[in-house]
Amino acid sequence: MNFEIEDWLKNQLEEIQNFVDEELIPIELEILHSDFFEVEPRLKALREKVKAKGLWAPHVSASIGGCGKSLMQLGLISEVLGQTMIGHYVFGCQAPDAGNTELLHKFGTDEQKEQWMKPLVNGDIRSCFGMTEPATAGSNPTLLEASAVLDGDEWVINGRKWFTSSADGAQFCIAMVVTDPDESKHKKASMIIVPTDNPGYKFIRNISIMGDVGSGYFSHAEVEFVNCRVPKSNIIGTVGSGFALAQERLGPGRIHHCMRWLGICRRSLNEMISYTKTRMITSNKSLSDLQAIQNWIAESAVEIEAARVLVLQTAWTIENVGFEAARNHVSMIKYHVANVMQRVVDKALQSHGGLGMTDDIILAHFYRHERAARIYDGPDEVHKMVVARNLLK
C-alpha cells in the first residue's frame, strides 16, 4: 500500500484550490441567488479561464476535449471543486452532463457523438437525464412506467419524469423508458435521446426544492413525454440495455458524488473552524474555546478523513481490479458519505448560531440541498439492504 500523492497532482490540486478560493467562493452566493441565465456569461468567462489553464473537463480524455484524469485523480479534483456549488460547472465536469458524456463516449454512435457529445464536452450545450418518476418508487426498476414504442422508424415516448436535473435550458434529455415490458426486470428499459425542442417533450415546471425553484443549470424539473416521436437511431446502445448502461455510469459517478460531498464536508469544517475562532463569547474567549465546539471539530475531522480514504480506495479498486470487486464498496460509500456530510454540515451550521440559518453564508444551502444525498441514486435504506445481502451471501 502507498498513500502518496504524486507531486504534479499535488501541485495541480493546489492550483485548483487557489482558483476555487479566489475566483469561485467569493461569488458563489451571488451566482446561486441569481437567475442562471443572467449570470451564465460570467460563468462562461470563468470556464474560459479554466480552459486556458488546461484544466477543463478532467473526466474525459484529451482526444475528445478534456484533460483526461484517472478516476482517483478525478476524485481528488472533485473534492476540491465540491467545496463550492459552482466548482464542477466551471470546470466542465458537472452532473448530469459528465455522466451523459461518458455514456455517449462509450456507447454512442458516431452520429450521436458528433451531434450531442462534442458540444456537450465543450460546454456549448447542456443536457439532462430523465430517470425518476413521480408516481413510482425509484428504488424498484420494475415499476418504471414511462415507455417507448417503436412505430415505423420512430420511437413514440409517453411518460412523466421528475427530478430531471438541469432540464431548464438543456438541449437534449436522455430518457430512461420501458421498451419491452415483457422482458425480465433488468432488460426491459432503454435510453433514448430526446431533443428538448421536440414538440412531444413538455417542460412542466422547475420543482421548488427546499425553498428554491432555481433556474437553468441549478434546477430540477418535471417533464412529460406526450406521444413524443424521435428517430429510431436516437437509442443509446441496444434495445433493452438501459439498466446495463445505467450501471456503467454508476461506479465513476458514485466516486464523483462522494468526493464532491467530501469537498462540502471539508468546506463546512473549515467554515466551522474559522468562524468559531473569531466569534467572541466573552472578552477573551471565542466559541472555539468551548469543548462542545472542539468535540464537533474533532468528530467531524475524523469522519471526513476515514470516509475520504475509503472512497479513494474504492476508486482505486474500480480502476485497478474492476467494478465487480468494488461493487459493495460503491454501495457502502453512498450511504456512508451522505450521512457523514449531513452530520458535518449540521454541526458546522449549529456552530454559527443564527448566522448559520441565513443565506448570508453557504452552510444553509448545504444543509438544505445536500439533504438530498441520502435520497437520490437510491436512498440509504436500499443501499444498506444491497450491502447486507452481499455480505450475507
Add this chain to the structure above:
Amino acid sequence: MNFEIEDWLKNQLEEIQNFVDEELIPIELEILHSDFFEVEPRLKALREKVKAKGLWAPHVSASIGGCGKSLMQLGLISEVLGQTMIGHYVFGCQAPDAGNTELLHKFGTDEQKEQWMKPLVNGDIRSCFGMTEPATAGSNPTLLEASAVLDGDEWVINGRKWFTSSADGAQFCIAMVVTDPDESKHKKASMIIVPTDNPGYKFIRNISIMGDVGSGYFSHAEVEFVNCRVPKSNIIGTVGSGFALAQERLGPGRIHHCMRWLGICRRSLNEMISYTKTRMITSNKSLSDLQAIQNWIAESAVEIEAARVLVLQTAWTIENVGFEAARNHVSMIKYHVANVMQRVVDKALQSHGGLGMTDDIILAHFYRHERAARIYDGPDEVHKMVVARNLLK
C-alpha cells in the same frame, strides 16, 4: 398524579383540530409561498371565523379580548395549532405578538396598554421584538451593544438588531437596549417601545433564511436604530428591568414553543404514516411494510410522547408550584424537544424519498425552518450548561 384531560377541553381541542384539518392545512402551502400582504385578507377572514367560535387569543384573558386559557390548556392548544405554520397566526396567539401582549399586560402603563396592547390583542396591528444582534453572541447578555441614552424626555437609541421576526409590517418594536452600561450584568438593559414609523428606526432588509426571504408576518428582519428618539414613557417597567422582564416572558413562551414543536412532530409523524402506507414499492407491498420505516415510526412516536408529557409537567409546575421550581425543566425541554423535532422531521422527510425534498409538501419547510429551534432562545449548548450547573450544585 392524574393524566386525565377534561371533556370540555378534549372537545375544544377536537374542534380546533377539525378547523386546522379543514381550513388551514389545505391552504398552508399556498399561503407560505405567497406574498404575505397579498394573502393577509384571506387570513383575516379565517381569523374572523376563529373569533366567531370564541377561540380567539387563548393566551390572554377574556377581559382584554382573549379566551383565557391556563398555561397547560394553552400548551395543548398550541400543540394542535403547531401542526400548521399558520395555526397560531390565525388563532391570534402567534409569536412574537403573544409574548409582547403578555409583557404589556403585566408591566405596561395604562397608556401603553391602550395604545399598543389593545389593537395587538385584537389582531389589528403586529409587533416585533428586537433582541438578537448580528455582532454579539446572544448567549451572553453582557455583550449587548444596542443602547439607549436619556436625553431630556427622550430615549436616544442606537444599535443594530437582526432576527427581528415579523418586523416587516409591524407597527412597533420592543427593543432590548443597554440603558446603564455600568450596572451589573442583569440590570444593564431595558425594554423600550419603538413605533416603526419613527424616522430613526431603519428597516434594513428581510434576511433570507434557508432560502426564503419571506414577507410580512413570515419574515425575519435586520433593523437599525440611528439616533432614534422616543418618549421617555415608552420604556416598559423600570429602567434596568429588561432582563427581568425577558425572564417573565420565558416560562410561558417556552411552553408555547415546545408544544408547537410537538405539533410539528405529530404532523410529521402523521405524514410519514399516511404516505408510507400508500406508497407502493412492489405490487403488494408499501413502504410502511419495511422494518426500517416501522422503526422510524416507533422511535418517533415514543420520543414525541415522552417529550410531550414532560412539557405538560413543566407547564403544570410553573402554574401550580411556580417558575423557580420549574426553571431547570424550562431549560431542559428547550434543547430536548428541539432535538426530538429535528430527528422526527428528518425521518419523516426521508420516508418520503424525493418528494420530501420538494415544496409540494410541508416537510421540507419544517426541515429548513425549524432547524432554528436548536439555536434561537439560546442554543442547545447554552441550555445544557445551565441545566448541568444546576444539577451539579
Add this chain to the structure above:
Amino acid sequence: MNFEIEDWLKNQLEEIQNFVDEELIPIELEILHSDFFEVEPRLKALREKVKAKGLWAPHVSASIGGCGKSLMQLGLISEVLGQTMIGHYVFGCQAPDAGNTELLHKFGTDEQKEQWMKPLVNGDIRSCFGMTEPATAGSNPTLLEASAVLDGDEWVINGRKWFTSSADGAQFCIAMVVTDPDESKHKKASMIIVPTDNPGYKFIRNISIMGDVGSGYFSHAEVEFVNCRVPKSNIIGTVGSGFALAQERLGPGRIHHCMRWLGICRRSLNEMISYTKTRMITSNKSLSDLQAIQNWIAESAVEIEAARVLVLQTAWTIENVGFEAARNHVSMIKYHVANVMQRVVDKALQSHGGLGMTDDIILAHFYRHERAARIYDGPDEVHKMVVARNLLK
C-alpha cells in the same frame, strides 16, 4: 392533569430512599460479589426490618401479606428500590417472584395459593419462570418447543429452558409449555407449576452471563424437563391459557421494570455528578467543569425525566382506563427506557474513567447486566414493529 404526588407517598418514598441509602447501597457490592446462600441470612435480617416498617411486598394487597400499593405508587417505589440491585429483593417485590405471585393470586386455585403463593409472598421460598428456550426465538411464540402431554392424571413435561432467572434455590418453577400444538398460535400453551424437587426437573447450570455465573437469587439457569410428571391440577388457569396469562402479567411487570431501570438511571446520574465534582483534573478544576461532562449530565437528566413521566402516564392509563388503552405505551416504554438506561449508564461509566471499568463501584455491573434490558421480554426490534403496526392501522 395533575402531576402532584401526595404527601404521605412523598414521605414514604423518602423513608424508602433513606433505607436504600443507609442500609442497602453500602453493602450492595459485597452482596453481589458473594455467594448468595452465604449472604442470604443478612438479606433476611434486612427483610425483617422492612416488614417491621410496614413496607413489605408493596405489589400485593394487605390481605395476602403485602402493603398494597397502586400500580403508580408501586412504580415510584420501584424507581427508588431500583437504585440498588438488592432493593426489590429486600422489599419482597423482586422478579420473578412478584409476577408469579400476581399470577397465582389472580388465577391460582385455593390449593395453589395455599401451597405456593403464601410462602412466596412471605419470602419463605423462591420461584422461577420457565419461558425462554435456547433453541427457539423467544419473539415468536409459535416456535415454543417445550411441551406437556396429559397422561392420566399427570402432565408429562419435556423440554429445555434457559434464562430461567433465580432457578438456583427456587422451590418451584412455572413452566410455559405447549399443551395443544394444533391450536391456534396464542392458545397452544399453558402454565404449569413444577416443584423443583421433582425427579424429572433437571437443573443443568447457572449460565455465566457477562462474566458472572451468579448463585441463588442472582443467577439465570438452564433447566431441563425430562419426562417430568406433575399432577394435572398443577396447571394455572385453563388449558391453553398460557399466553393470555402471560399478557396479564405484562402491564404491571413492564411498569416495575421500567421504573427499576429509571432507578438505575437516577443512581448512575447521581454517581456521575458526585464523582465528577470531586475528581480534580488540575489543581482547581474538576471533571465536572468540563463541558463534555456537563453535556452528558444535561442530556441524561432530560432523557430520564421525560421517560419517567411517560412510564407514570402509562401506569395511570393501565389503572384508570385499562390495559387495552395503554397497550401501545406498554410496548413503547420497553424499548425507550431500556435505551435511555444504556445511554445514561454508558455516560456515567465514561465519566469515571478507569474506575468505571472496575467492580469497585456499581456502574460496571449496570453496564454489563442491564444490557439485557434491550433483549429480554422482547428485543427492541420486536416492540418497535408492534408499536409501528398499531400506529399504521
Add this chain to the structure above:
Amino acid sequence: MNFEIEDWLKNQLEEIQNFVDEELIPIELEILHSDFFEVEPRLKALREKVKAKGLWAPHVSASIGGCGKSLMQLGLISEVLGQTMIGHYVFGCQAPDAGNTELLHKFGTDEQKEQWMKPLVNGDIRSCFGMTEPATAGSNPTLLEASAVLDGDEWVINGRKWFTSSADGAQFCIAMVVTDPDESKHKKASMIIVPTDNPGYKFIRNISIMGDVGSGYFSHAEVEFVNCRVPKSNIIGTVGSGFALAQERLGPGRIHHCMRWLGICRRSLNEMISYTKTRMITSNKSLSDLQAIQNWIAESAVEIEAARVLVLQTAWTIENVGFEAARNHVSMIKYHVANVMQRVVDKALQSHGGLGMTDDIILAHFYRHERAARIYDGPDEVHKMVVARNLLK
C-alpha cells in the same frame, strides 16, 4: 496511491487467519475462563507452533528474535490476531510486552537488553508497565504522584499504580515515576525497571474488572512501591526522559491497538452474519432476513472499512513521512476506532438476543472488556480536545 497488498503478505495473513480459526478460536473461551497459570502450558505449546512457522514476534527484527514486519504489515497481522483475545499472546506480540520490548530495544543499555529484553522477546518471561495511578487523573501528567529519589546508587521508589496490566506473574515492571518534581511538565518523570521480586514492590490485588478478576497475563493489577530500592542503572534512557519515551511507544502502539480493535470488529461482524443467517424466526425466515439486522450489518461493515483504511494510512504516514506528520491522525484513530468498535460489538450482541449476554460466546467478553478502549491511553474527550486544538491552529 496504491491500495494493493503484496501476494506474499496476503498469503501470510491467510496463513495466520487459518491458524486463528483452527487453533485459537476453538479454545479461546476455555482459556479465558480458566486460571491463566493452569492453561499456560497449552498456550506455550501453541507458541512453539507459531515459532516453528516463522511467525513469532512480528513486531521486532529477526536480529533479536522476531520475524521483523513493517508497521503496516504488523497492523494487518494485528487485525487478524485481534479476532481472538489470545491471538497476540500466542504470536508473542502482546501488550504490554511488545511495547516494553520496543522501548528496551531502542533505549535500553546492553545489560538491560541482555537481562530483560532477550527473555521477553523469547516469551520466557513477562513484564508490566506501571503508569496509571488511582488517585490522579491519567490525562494530566503533571499530577503524577509516584516518585523516585536517588539515594546513593539506588532509586528509592514510592507510589501506587493500578491498571498495571499483566502484573500478575510478570518478572519486571517498568515504572513511570517523578524523578524531578521541579522540572517542566514533560521532563519531570523517568522510566525505571523494577524486578517484581524486589521486597519494596507490593502486588496488592488483581482488580476485578467488568466481573473478571482475571489471572496471570489476563489481569490488571494494583501495585505499590514502598521504599522500593533498585540500582541507579535500572533507569531507561536518561533522567527526565519518561514522557519522551512514552511518546516513542505511542505511534506504533496506537496502530497495534486500533488494528486489534478492528479485528474485534471483524470478528463481531462475522459472528453477527453467521448467527443471524442460521437463527430461524419462522419456519422459512431467519433473523438475517430482517431489515433491522441488515441495517446493522451494512452500517457496521462500512464503519469498519473506513476506519481500517484510515488506520493503515496513519501507519503508512508514520513509517514514510514521520510521526510528526501523523500525530493528529494518531489521536483521531484512537477515539474513532474505539467508538466504531463499541457500536459494532453492541449491534452484534443485540443480534444474538439472549445468547449474546452469555459467556457461551465471545461477544459479551468484547462488550465488557473492550469498553475500556474509550478510556485507556487517554479517554475520547482528551483526544478530541487535542485534535481540535491542532486543527484550530
